[in-house]
Amino acid sequence: MPEIVNGKGDGEDIPAGEKGQKYITDHGIEWVSQYPIPDQQSHSHHAVRSGTRVTIELEGRYQRGRGSVDEYLEQTAIANPHVTIHYVDPDGSETTYSRSTTKLPPEPVEIKPHPYGIELGQLVTMLKDTPGSSMAQFLTTSFSRVSSGVAQKICETAKISTRGNPKKIGPQEADSLYKAIQETKISAPATDCISPIGESLILKGLHHQLPGEFFCAATRPPAVYRGNPFLIEVGLAYDGASSTQKVTLDALTDLLSESDARSLKQFLLTTFDGVGATGADKILSQARMGTRQSPSKLKKEEVDQLFAAMKNVNLSENQSMQVLRYANRVPLQFQPAACAVTQSVTGTNWRAYGLAQSRGQLPVGPVTVMVHVASVWVPFTSESKEAIASYPEIVKELRLGLQAVGRKLAAYLNRRKRVRQEGERREIFLRYLGEVAHAVATIKDYGDRPRRDLYGRLVDVAKRKTAVADTQLNDEGKQRENAVEEFGENVLIVNPEETPGETASSEPTA
Amino acid sequence: MAKKAKSTSDKPNRSTKDRKTLSSIRDLADTVIQSAERGRAPYVDIPSRSLSNVRFNQSKRIIEMGGGTNRRELFNLAQARSYMQTLLVASGCKQLIDQGKTTSIRGLFYLLKHTIEGTSEETFDTQDECDPVIEDIEVSLDSMREELHLYAKNAGGDGWPDHTGR
Numbered sequence: 001m002p003e004i005v006n007g008k009g010d011g012e013d014i015p016a017g018e019k020g021q022k023y024i025t026d027h028g029i030e031w032v033s034q035y036p037i038p039d040q041q042s043h044s045h046h047a048v049r050s051g052t053r054v055t056i057e058l059e060g061r062y063q064r065g066r067g068s069v070d071e072y073l074e075q076t077a078i079a080n081p082h083v084t085i086h087y088v089d090p091d092g093s094e095t096t097y098s099r100s101t102t103k104l105p106p107e108p109v110e111i112k113p114h115p116y117g118i119e120l121g122q123l124v125t126m127l128k129d130t131p132g133s134s135m136a137q138f139l140t141t142s143f144s145r146v147s148s149g150v151a152q153k154i155c156e157t158a159k160i161s162t163r164g165n166p167k168k169i170g171p172q173e174a175d176s177l178y179k180a181i182q183e184t185k186i187s188a189p190a191t192d193c194i195s196p197i198g199e200s201l202i203l204k205g206l207h208h209q210l211p212g213e214f215f216c217a218a219t220r221p222p223a224v225y226r227g228n229p230f231l232i233e234v235g236l237a238y239d240g241a242s243s244t245q246k247v248t249l250d251a252l253t254d255l256l257s258e259s260d261a262r263s264l265k266q267f268l269l270t271t272f273d274g275v276g277a278t279g280a281d282k283i284l285s286q287a288r289m290g291t292r293q294s295p296s297k298l299k300k301e302e303v304d305q306l307f308a309a310m311k312n313v314n315l316s317e318n319q320s321m322q323v324l325r326y327a328n329r330v331p332l333q334f335q336p337a338a339c340a341v342t343q344s345v346t347g348t349n350w351r352a353y354g355l356a357q358s359r360g361q362l363p364v365g366p367v368t369v370m371v372h373v374a375s376v377w378v379p380f381t382s383e384s385k386e387a388i389a390s391y392p393e394i395v396k397e398l399r400l401g402l403q404a405v406g407r408k409l410a411a412y413l414n415r416r417k418r419v420r421q422e423g424e425r426r427e428i429f430l431r432y433l434g435e436v437a438h439a440v441a442t443i444k445d446y447g448d449r450p451r452r453d454l455y456g457r458l459v460d461v462a463k464r465k466t467a468v469a470d471t472q473l474n475d476e477g478k479q480r481e482n483a484v485e486e487f488g489e490n491v492l493i494v495n496p497e498e499t500p501g502e503t504a505s506s507e508p509t510a
Numbered sequence: 511m512a513k514k515a516k517s518t519s520d521k522p523n524r525s526t527k528d529r530k531t532l533s534s535i536r537d538l539a540d541t542v543i544q545s546a547e548r549g550r551a552p553y554v555d556i557p558s559r560s561l562s563n564v565r566f567n568q569s570k571r572i573i574e575m576g577g578g579t580n581r582r583e584l585f586n587l588a589q590a591r592s593y594m595q596t597l598l599v600a601s602g603c604k605q606l607i608d609q610g611k612t613t614s615i616r617g618l619f620y621l622l623k624h625t626i627e628g629t630s631e632e633t634f635d636t637q638d639e640c641d642p643v644i645e646d647i648e649v650s651l652d653s654m655r656e657e658l659h660l661y662a663k664n665a666g667g668d669g670w671p672d673h674t675g676r
Contacts, residue, residue: 425587431629432594436542436552436584439594439601443539457546458584465551465585 006030016053062090064255065271067333073097074209075324075331079197079372081205091254100204105195112144114189115154115181117227117377123181124174127166135169136162144189154180191222191229194374197329199490202235202370207492210368212237214412215492218404225393230375232394234401236409237368247272249307256295256303264306265291279319283309320362321345321355324370325388327378332386339387341371344398353406354413369405371398408491426466433458527657528607534651535604542597551586554596555579557649595643596650598622598633603647606659615644615660 008029014020024031064070073087077097082104085097118126132138139151146154155162158180160173169177197205202217217235224230247255261267268280284291287309289302298306325332325341336342342362350356350363357363379389388394437458441451538554545552556579557563563578584593602622606613613621619640625632634640648655655661 428587429585429590431626431631432584432590434627435594435633436597439597440539440542442601443535443604444543454543454546457549458552461546461549461551462585464549 004029004031064258070095072331072333075326075333076329078205078209078324078370079202079326079329079331081197081201081208097209100208101201103201105197105201106192108195109190109192111190111193111229111376112142114145114224114227114229115139115143115184115186116224118143118178118181120175120178123178124169124171127169127174130166132166134162135160135164135166138166145187150184150186154184157183188224189227189229191231193376194222194229194231195329196231196374197233197372199233202233202372203490203492206235206237206368206370207494210237212366212368213239213494214409215494216405216408216412217490218401218408220397220401220404223393223397225379225391228375228377230373230378230394230397232397232401233372233374234398234405235370235372236405237370238409238412239366247310249304252307252310253303256298259295261295263292264289264295267295286312319366320364321350322368323362324368326370326372327380327385327388328374329372332388334384335381335386338381340390340395341373341388341398343390344395344402345369345371348399348402348406350406353410355409367409369402371401373398412491412493422466426462429462429466430459433462531651531653531657532604532607534653535600535607538597538600538651551583552593553581553583554593554650555581556596556646559645559649592643595634595640596646599640599643599647600651603658603660612656612659612661615641615655615662618644618660 006029008027014023023029062069070087070089073085073095074097077083077085081100082102083097084099085095087095087097089095126142127138130138130142132141135155136148136151139146139154140148152162154177155164158173158176160169160177196219199217199219202219203215206212206215206217215235215237217233220232220234222229222231255271256267259267259271261270264284265280268283281291283306287305289306293302323336323342323345325336325339332339332341346360346362355363355365355367373388373394378385379391379394381387381389433455437451437455440446440454444450446454541554542552557575558578558580559575563576564573565576566572567574582589582593582596584590586593599618599622602618605621606618616637619634619637622640623632623634644655644658644660647653648658651658
């Protein structure tokens, strides 16, 4: 990134290309580039064909771990698989989140507000500002889904003339108008004003960023709360290494030195997702380190020890579900407990879908759930826009979306269990087969060769009887049919032994 | 086991009863072979010795067994082990008959008891497991214990050659 060395031009908007060059030389701004430029003097720039550049200067503290910029970017990449993000952090290390699709999301269509969602104060303002000359005109042009018939009905209920002047409406009349609107039956708004991510892109986004063997997604049909269209989408990723196993030694060293946690246990709890108190204890006892040691004062061997322990300890048994929340494709990172999304996830009975769950807690297992609330107006609990408010219509849709995804997970887990059980059954049969073949050979005075033949034939029968155990998830053709039959649409199964790129999914080929 | 040619002619002293018993045992083995060749699960039908299969014969004035049987399959998780044991007992008896020896049921248990290859599981864990299987074979082959060259009592030593004494 180029840096200005003589303090001029600070905060000024410099255009790109030739004009910018002129500006720089005119104002005597000296700058130096951090990238190796072959010819410093010519500063030849190639014009970028198109794009938008946004530059912001601000002062802040660079903090890693939960709630950090890095986390924000990673989560953004999941919900926006059509975007490529190049990130250079303050330490200079670069990360790139490349896009996994070239399909752009559909552009939302602008609609007029729906009458149900208008508050009294807004109504008054609209009445004052409307260009229309009659009440009927005001109603039909300012709102969506209001025809002249509906406008007439509203006016009747409010006892206001349809030909009255909107600007002459007093406070009492405005109030009765507001009530009349709420009482009149008005059809739900069009929903093409929302831009959902879509099931196949959710799968791509999840698969691209998160490890896992099983992915599924569900997009709910659009719904309305208080006149505002909204839409819930849910994605789920199952079975991957936990966050503590993924971290590198260097990253760990950095995290430790920057952390302001007072003890190692706190450090583990706050820095890594899905690590509970027991998980942290497990890691620390494996590393033979005290839970109360200070993270920043660790010696190199101790850091190595900790790193080794983190790699080895498999937390997924006690790892709680990770919940990613999005409002209109933007990740929400704070106040999870206050958010309707987290509450809905906690309130869903994951035991019915094969996960362990204590009452009132998130379920346990190597699973990540992402929830996207898309709406013209996402209701937040406060101005900070960190948690989504629990409107009943929204909560209902959240629940349905989570259940849809849970059912698919259940189907997958059941199938895995069956495969394992069949494998065990087959093992038992094979054990006894040998004895049976031997006994028969004794009775019939068989030699070795006929005995082996008999054994082979019995083994064939055994294999056929326990055929389910053979269902491997690496035959692309076979899996494609099976996946759709067994799991329904919008499911992606990855076999870890496959080479990357060879995954089969049951997404519709539309 | 020695590679023997299929012949019973080198045992001139075999009684008719022995030959009959041997052929029943061999029939049992044949069913296994046929099932395997047809790709089906091998099974044994064992006459049921439970109360439900017992009736009072008015004319003969005795209580006798009906024709009910229980099917024991190899490819059934609950029955696989007893199926295996059944076949094992049959083979053990065949060996006794061939060799012209007799032993106690305890003796047969120890004859057949061994560790299944490749596992740490035993064919029979206790004699109590083996005795009912012997009874099953008796009933299936419609042979008495003595015809299978087995006797119940322990006393008197194990395995002496069968001879007709005078």
